[in-house]
Amino acid sequence: MRRSLFLIFLFSAFTACMKGQKVDLVIHNAKIHTMDADDAVAEAIAIRGGKIIEVGPERQILNKYRSDETIDAQGKEIYPGFTDAHGHMLMYAKQLLGVDLRGVRSEQELIHRCEQYKAQHPNLPFLIGQGWDQTLWAGQQMPTNKEINRLFANIPVCLYRIDGHAALVNNYLLKKSRALDQIKYLKGGEIIFSKTIVLTQEPTGLLIDNAMNLVQPYIPDYFKSDYLKALLQVQDELLQYGITGVHEAGIDFEHIAWFKELIARKKLKINLYAMLMDTPQNRAFVQKYGQYRFYNLNIRSFKCFADGALGSRGALLKAPYHDHPESHGLLLTDVQRMRNLAQFCLKHGYQMNTHSIGDSANALVLSIYEQVYRRKPDHRFRIEHAQVLDPKDFQKFANFAVFPSVQPTHAVSDADWAEQRLGKARMKGAYAYKTLLGQFGMLALGTDFPVEQINPFATIQAAFNRPVQEALTLTEILRGMTIYAAFAAFQEKRIGTLEKGKDATLAIFEYPVNGLQGQVQNYAWRTYIKGKCVFKLEAL
Structure with a gap:
């Protein structure tokens, strides 16, 4: 009898313990879009030590876990924290x-x-x-x-x-x-x-x-202290939109120390994936340190410019500009230097991310990447913008495993004059997001801020409302700002989806996320990085 009572006591104690596992944070009454392979949607999430412990039904999570901080999300939508895959x-x-x-x-x-x-x-x-x-x-x-x-x-x-x-x-x-x-x-x-x-x-x-x-x-410049203060202003704006990571598209050697200083002071909280400019100092840095990480700063890529911009007629085109027949645009980095950088990146385990807007620039970079692909298939070298392509070159993104990184709001901003630059025929290969996604299977999305507005909901609307043959679905767009962006930075094991064991980096949005016109004015209700609330919407 005493043995039976003892077993009952042990079972009761074990059950009570299981119902009350201590965690740091529980968020419930939510519509949680995990963005996992099954596109699973959950109702609650438990977080401990900056990591996701479990995501699941509300009753299951509330029965199993207890926390001093429990957030009722009021039925709002939760997504993995957005990553801007190309910003400045x-x-x-x-x-x-x-x-x-x-x-x-x-x-x-x-x-x-x-x-x-x-x-x-x-x-x-x-x-x-x-x-x-x-x-x-x-x-x-x-x-x-x-x-x-x-x-x-x-x-x-x-x-x-x-x-x-x-x-x-x-x-x-x-x-x-x-x-x-x-x-x-x-x-x-x-x-x-x-x-x-x-x-x-x-x-x-x-x-x-x-x-x-x-x-x-x-040209004289501002003081470093001015820049650091302004960088934190930029971070504030990112966090209010649920953006928890940025792929910083081009930094000089001195800027590494700036970001490290802000991190050491516990001021810079976002996940920063920095692309180095191709300078002797930065190459020496890579030769000394290799792939580099300092808390939330990750450095393992170089930024290169193949050509200029379409608006200033610097994008390199195969045929002359439709509205300026004397010009094909500009090649900003000579071919041999780009090849040399590609080999340097391959040697040191770095990624090469090349700004390519015109069809000629894209064709050239694809040919350089082809040589790298033959040596290392999973290099994840990127083409930034991929704005205008000769239709025959799209297949090369699949053939050579080239990761396209695009900014859909460019299609909206350029709409009134792009055809003036290109002529009607070349527009068929311009801003072709669905085609690029179909070739590579993933598409990293960014804004190119401050060239475009930092608002990710403008990105959603721009990509969703492209002409039907190149429009992206809402799921494809959201993947482009979460798990695809994580893949583009070799971070898919840590961020990009809301799954057990990954960083508890997420955003709760004030309004439902969709691509309809008029939904640009959405923003975060709460933003969390590794389980810590870094933005909270104040009452209006």
Whole structure:
């Protein structure tokens, strides 16, 4: 009898223990989209030590686990934290510090904003701005530096186009840098002159792509402390949209220390996958450290530029521009250097992520990647943008295991003028997201912020509402911002889905996520990184 009572006691104690496993956090009354292979949807999740312990039905989770922190999600949708697979935190930080030229509707408005900024910062010995886009102006003519020469004759001025592939500078900066004396050595760039007759030409101040490198060393910059503060502002905006990771598309050597400092101070919380610019310092860093990780900073890729941007006619095309027959665009990095970088990456276990917009640039990069594929099939080398392709080249993404990384909002922003640049025939191979997904099987999605808005729901709407043959389903889009983005950074075992053992990095959204028009104004209700709440929507 006593033995039976003892066994009953043990069973009761064991059952009570099982019902009350202690965890750090339980979230319930939710619609949890796990994004796993079965697209399973759950109602509750238990989290301990920054990891997911279990995802399942509400009653099962609440009966099995107890926590000092239990969140009623009020029936809201939960997804893995979004990853922006192509963004520019540093560029956005710089934009926040300088003249904001986004949305200006004319050259006159551009000048007016510069005057306003200078009045607010009278002692600043330079003027930097970013965000102008001449395709928004009547006539779509590129600006000239006539007015900024008059207004800012004694300080350097550099105003970047929205895509960062062109800049308007004043004559003070041109003279200080002696940029005009270096024209004959310039490759992959262009200095625009007002007239075509060589003896009478005068610079307009417009520099395209690599021409900007001639003046860059002569432009003063903000203090590091200013940048660090601005980077945290960028992070705040990311977290409010449920974005918990960014693939930072191009950093210099000094920026590694900046991000590490913010992490050491426990300020930078997002998962940062950084692409190194191809510089001697960065190559030396890789040779010394190999694949590098410092808490939530991961470095194992290089960024390379094959060509420029379509808006400034720097994208490299096989046939001339439809609206500028004298030009095919620009090759920014010579073929041998790209091949050399590909071999360097292969040797050190790094990924190569190449900016390729025009059909000629994409064909060239695919041919370089083919040689790498024959040596290492799972290299996950990426093409960033893959914006315009010759239809015969799509198959090569599958043949050579090339990972496409695209930004659907470009298709919306470029819609009013892309056909002017390309002509109707080439539009068939432009912004072809469904075709790219069908070839490779995965498609990493980003925004290219600050070139486009940081809002991931604009990405969802843009991809969902493409012409029917190239539109993505909602599930495909969400995978592109979660598990596909994780694969694109070799992080699929840690993030990208809400499954047992993975990081408890997730977002609870205020409204249901869909691709319908008018759903761009969604945002996170709560954002969690490794089980810690990093954003909480304040009551309106």
